[in-house]
Structures are given as structure tokens and as C-alpha cells.
Amino acid sequence: xxxxxxxxxxxxxxxxxxxxxxxxxxxxxxxxxxxxxxxxxxxxxxxxxxxxxxxxxxxxxxxxxxxxxxxxxxxxxxxxxxxxxxxxxxxxxxxxxxxxxxxxxxxxxxxx
Amino acid sequence: xxxxxxxxxxxxxxxxxxxxxxxxxxxxxxxxxxxxxxxxxxxxxxxxxxxxxxxxxxxxxxxxxxxxxxxxxxxxxxxxxxxxxxxxxxxxxxxxxxxxxxxxxxxxxxxx
Numbered sequence: 697x698x699x700x701x702x703x704x705x706x707x708x709x710x711x712x713x714x715x716x717x718x719x720x721x722x723x724x725x726x727x728x729x730x731x732x733x734x735x736x737x738x739x740x741x742x743x744x745x746x747x748x749x750x751x752x753x754x755x756x757x758x759x760x761x762x763x764x765x766x767x768x769x770x771x772x773x774x775x776x777x778x779x780x781x782x783x784x785x786x787x788x789x790x791x792x793x794x795x796x797x798x799x800x801x802x803x804x805x806x807x808x
Numbered sequence: 809x810x811x812x813x814x815x816x817x818x819x820x821x822x823x824x825x826x827x828x829x830x831x832x833x834x835x836x837x838x839x840x841x842x843x844x845x846x847x848x849x850x851x852x853x854x855x856x857x858x859x860x861x862x863x864x865x866x867x868x869x870x871x872x873x874x875x876x877x878x879x880x881x882x883x884x885x886x887x888x889x890x891x892x893x894x895x896x897x898x899x900x901x902x903x904x905x906x907x908x909x910x911x912x913x914x915x916x917x918x919x920x
Contacts, residue, residue: 728907739911
């Protein structure tokens, strides 16, 4: 069945470093992917998304890379700041379905 | 949290009681969703609704019920049949022409 998972449950970085959070998905029929940031006790916040017809998309300080060959998604955060500390989730949408499948999340810890 | 409100933020319930969680959105979104999140875990889909007066079960619908009488409202009832209801509950919404979901701030339910 479909599933989304993350390689690293916790990532610790120093302020100013670049962070890379990885996500593996198993369903090749997924056509849309999205990254969310969730701070403690709050709802997930949209960061960036990408469609399956693209392999890279950039936002402000963030870049999402999609490798369909190996079913891998990554979120790159440039010049990581303490305010970036949170849990990051990836999610995939199967073509024709109106629901997302979420991974378990990666906790990003940024030290000053 | 962008136009999606959930109330209350914290809710305590005695075992054996039903409780209803509120979710309202003023974004004119067509689809609405309820998720459950347990500590250190990802989001699991309880119910979703794509149009008024229609809804579908998600992956963990047992012990829950919903209604969608108005486009802007999608209340979730946690019934006494739910074996382990203590969790963080998240509501989300989206338009039909976009795949990304926007989340509310969440309700933390604790069963005493």
C-alpha cells in the first residue's frame, strides 16, 4: 500500500548551517508532494509543495527536490535559524484522490 | 492558522462521555478533513468531506462521527466507543482545485 516515511527522526544543526530533511515515498502514482512545519502544540504550517512533473522548486530559504526514480523527496533549508526548530512532515497525494498521506515527521533542532 | 478555527484549544472529558470538537473555516474551501495526532507520530485521517452533506471515512473512523451541514463547518464527535481518545485533533481544509491542505490550530483532548 501507499506509505510515506522519513530516514532521520531527529536532525541537529548549528545556526547558519544548511539543513536537509529527507523523505521516502512508496507510491509511484503520487502526483503531488508537500512539506509542513509543525511547532509544538500548533497545527502544521505549509512550507512548500511540488508536483510530480517537476524535480525542484524553490521558496524563500527553502528548496524541495523530487527524485521520482528512487521515490525520494527532500527539503533543504538554507542558513537555518533557531526559529526553524520544529517537526517537519512530508505528505503525498495520490493521483485522483482528495487526501494526503503523511510521514511520521523529522524533528529539526537548531542550536545557536 | 489562516481562517480555520478550532475550539476549544484544550478539552477534558470523563470516560464514557461523548464530546464534540468544533472546526470552522471562512476560506470558502470545499473540502474539510479531521486528523488525529499522537505524541511523536504523524497525522492519521479520521474523516473527510468534499462537499456539503457528504463525507467519507478515513483510516481510523471507528469511534468517531462527523456532519457537514454547512460548507464552513465540520464538527467531529468523539464517542464513548473510541477506545483511546486522548490525542491532538487537527482540522484542515482545501479547495477542489488545489491539493495542499491548510490546518487549524488543533484541539488537545484528554480523557480523565
